[in-house]
Amino acid sequence: MVTSLLIKAESFTPPGPADFDLPGIAGSGVTKPMLQVVLAAILVFAFFYLASRKRAMVPGKLQFAGEEAYSFVRNSLGRDIIGSHDFQKFVPYLFTLFFFVFLNNFFATIPFIQFPTFSRSGMVYGLAALSWVIYNAAGMVKHGPIGYLKLQSVPSGVGGPILLLLVPLEFMSNILVRPVTLALRLFANMFAGHLLLILFALGGEHLIQMGAAYVPVGIVSWILFIAVAMLEVLIQFLQAYVFVLLNAMYIAGAIADEH
Numbered sequence: 001m002v003t004s005l006l007i008k009a010e011s012f013t014p015p016g017p018a019d020f021d022l023p024g025i026a027g028s029g030v031t032k033p034m035l036q037v038v039l040a041a042i043l044v045f046a047f048f049y050l051a052s053r054k055r056a057m058v059p060g061k062l063q064f065a066g067e068e069a070y071s072f073v074r075n076s077l078g079r080d081i082i083g084s085h086d087f088q089k090f091v092p093y094l095f096t097l098f099f100f101v102f103l104n105n106f107f108a109t110i111p112f113i114q115f116p117t118f119s120r121s122g123m124v125y126g127l128a129a130l131s132w133v134i135y136n137a138a139g140m141v142k143h144g145p146i147g148y149l150k151l152q153s154v155p156s157g158v159g160g161p162i163l164l165l166l167v168p169l170e171f172m173s174n175i176l177v178r179p180v181t182l183a184l185r186l187f188a189n190m191f192a193g194h195l196l197l198i199l200f201a202l203g204g205e206h207l208i209q210m211g212a213a214y215v216p217v218g219i220v221s222w223i224l225f226i227a228v229a230m231l232e233v234l235i236q237f238l239q240a241y242v243f244v245l246l247n248a249m250y251i252a253g254a255i256a257d258e259h
Helices: 002-010 032-053 061-082 087-106 121-143 145-153 163-210 212-255
Strands: none
Touching: 032 061, 032 087, 061 087, 061 212, 087 121, 087 212, 121 145, 121 163, 121 212, 145 163, 145 212, 163 212
């Protein structure tokens, strides 16, 4: 009996990175995350188009929801971070980015989809690269290319030989490393959270199949699956918020007069 249980235990294949390598749909090069990106863009556009199509002084429920969502991003992620003088031109990007990221994260919780788009690193790096172009372009438009690079690389109030050490470090930190860390933060959280869900779901099923003695442990595993799934909804929102918050901070730093 012990041997039989050991064989059953060893037959369990733990989830890993290979579970995120989804095959192409119908043998094509189009994968599920690709379709999710397109679907998220369509849904975000459709919702806010419908919410703003029939604007009225006394808003209906849909208009009210759209206005509250817009105000949340405009005020807490735009005006409060970038500043009241320059924030408005960046609000459309921050607004779209927040709901696009959140919906792609939330796909992990929606039945029959149940896959976070940004658990694929390539998707996140593409989004981080777009952000990198935008905040660097904003800084160069404001200060000029040379002035911007100087602002980002040379700390104010510091001089002398120490600059030989600080300038390369500042350049790497502010220009080269930011998009990498921006992407990794979102990717790692979505990847790890979904991996935990797979582990508790499949692990619980496997424990129950091992025999009556393991049924209580398998049920506990499924309870943990439900608890982690509920926690993931909060994390999905927080990661979208943090991603856009950092974008706003990078834009604010790029257009600021001093580093």
